[in-house]
Amino acid sequence: MANHITVKKSSGETQEFSEEKLIQSLRNSGASEEIIRSILPEIRKSLYEGISTRVIYRKAFAMLRRRVNALAARYSLKNAIMELGPTGYPFEKFVGELMKKMGYEVLTGQILPGKCVNHEVDVVAWKDNHKILIECKYHNTAGKVSSVQVPLYIQSRFLDVKSVWESQQENAGKTYQGWVVTNTRFSDDAEAYGKCAGLHLIGWNYPRRGSLKELVQQTGNFPITVITGLNKKQKQQLIDKGVVLCSGLCEKPELLNSLSLTAKARNKIIHEVRTLCSLAITTILPD
Known part of the structure; x- marks a missing residue:
């Protein structure tokens, strides 16, 4: 059985x-x-x-x-997000676009001064009087775990930058938070440290409410790597041009013109991405 x-x-x-x-x-x-x-x-x-x-x-x-x-x-x-590599840059952009869909203003790839040293930060997001420093931990292999060393390191960087933010007059009255976002999962110790230190951790299935999987569902923030009508090389060509989301192709289908596609294949892909963009995302996807 x-x-x-x-x-x-x-x-x-x-x-x-x-x-x-x-x-x-x-x-x-x-x-x-x-x-x-x-x-x-x-x-x-x-x-x-x-x-x-x-x-x-x-x-x-x-x-x-x-x-x-x-x-x-x-x-x-889940597999599509792992195909965003081989570097972590497309994942950083993906997370940035996810934050935009959630109503935040966003900057990616920033060098920010800390009290002690400068820091290269993947994503900075802000909305109203709340500002977030986000570190993205991308893995292209299933089963990879971000250990407690990851949040320990990110928390120290966040606190160094936060000390500068708090000293700036234009930031008076603002609140700050550090985030770590991964497309796989965190170790138990990493999750425990995040809770204790006030560092917000987002993994594929973590936390129970507001996991990466759930946030993608809620925003419809599909990466172009989900498109079944494109091969790996074609997907990479689009990523190299800065196209990370299906919504980008929904808005500008002419971006497909740079690929070697027949008219039939192109129309099939446009139909697929438009269907994806129109889907109501209210459910839970497989682990």
Whole structure:
């Protein structure tokens, strides 16, 4: 029986396979009950003891893609964010755009003076009288964990910059916070330190409310790497031009003109990104 198969998570942990979790993740992507019923028998036949959750979701994604590309794109969000690399710069821009969607004014790649030394800061965001210093920790491999050394280091940098902000007359009455955003997860010690020190940590599934996954859902902030109609090279070409979000292609589809695409392929991609941009994001995507 499928329900007694042991599966391996990206973290290396094992757990019993839950068909209900798979069903829910497919529902969350927007798949109809009819599509789900057509996918499940194929997944059941492919299961074996010790299979990784990555393999299961990859199979489900391929089946979903054959049916509806835009739904498959949403389903593959976690992997798509990992494809933003190989450097962390596109992820920094992605986080910056996410903050803009949340109503913040944003600057990326800033050199800020601290009381002791200058600091290269990934993202600075501000809204009303609140100012945030954000460090982005990007990983292109599932299962990578940001240890307690990460928030310890970022907190010291934040406090050094904060001391200067607080000394500036134009900042009177403002509040400040340090954030660390990663596309994977934090160690237990890192989470405990963040809570204790007042440093806000955002991981793929952390915190329970306001995780990276949930924030992307709420804002519809899809990276262009989710687009199923583009290959890796084409996605990288767009990233190199500064196009990180699907919304950028929705607003300026002519950006696709720089790619070697047939008219049919181009129209198919435009349809896919417009569908993604119009989707109401109210559900939880797979782990």
